[in-house]
Each structure stands twice: as C-alpha cells, then as structure tokens.
C-alpha cells in the first residue's frame with residue numbers, strides 16, 4: 550500500500566490572532582469600543598491608557614441644507630419657517646434685487662443683526678423685505 554498523500558494536506562489551519570497590544574500572545578478578547586484584539590487584562594489596561602482606543606466613526610449622512618438663504622430677526626426663526634419664506638412670492642421677488650441681497654449679505658456677517666436691521670429700515674427694499682418675511686412668519690404662528 551502506497552502512503553496516502555492526502556495526509557499531508559490534513560493540517561488544520563488555525564488562525565491565531567495575535568494580541569494587538571503586545572503582539573505576542575494569542576488574543577482572546579476584543580475591545581468593545583475599537584474592536585482591537587487583546588490577550589489579557591494587563592494588555593487591555595495598556596490599551597486603554599493610550600489614545601488609540603477610538604470608536605470607529607459612524608457614517609453620518611449629511612443632508613444638504615434645505616434653507617434657501619439665511620435670515621435673522623430679533624427672534625430665532627426655525628428652519629421650516631425659513632423654508633416657507635423661500636416659497637413666498639413677495640419674498641422671492643424682493644430677493645431678486647441685488648441691493649437687497651447685498652444688504653442681506655452684510656446682515657449675515659453683522660455682529661449685531663438687530664442694530665443692522667434698525668439702521669436699514671429706511672431702505673424701502675429692505676423694510677419691504679422685512680415686512681414680507683414677518684408676515685410669512687406670523688401667518689405660520691397658529692399656536
């Protein structure tokens with residue numbers, strides 16, 4: 550009888566994951582936070598003492614900004630209301646005015662929006678726009 554060649558292949562492949570901290574011992578555990586493998590409490594403590602233990606970043610879907618433009622009044626206007634502003638006919642028409650847009654850009658970067666609005670209320674296009682916005686916002690206030 551010839552020796553069975555197949556026996557040579559009968560080697561169990563055991564995947565041994567080494568400890569990710571000491572790189573020597575077989576790892577038995579996984580860090581619940583970063584999933585690194587470790588062999589012992591001692592290695593775990595070493596791991597925790599370092600700054601390598603970080604939760605894998607969850608993939609966060611970034612939604613595109615729904616707000617058409619930014620606008621600040623003395624009240625904080627919530628984004629839904631800002632969105633309805635964007636659909637208002639009068640507001641849209643106002644926004645076609647380059648001068649108004651310039652004013653709004655300045656308002657956005659202003660450190661004191663309240664003051665800025667007061668100072669510019671004598672600009673007809675600006676005061677019209679503010680009134681249009683306020684009427685839209687107040688219409689929405691049903692509570």
Ligand SMILES: [Zn+2]
Nearest residue numbers: 568571588592
């Ligand atoms: Zn170890």
Ligand SMILES: [Zn+2]
Nearest residue numbers: 580582583602
């Ligand atoms: Zn960890």
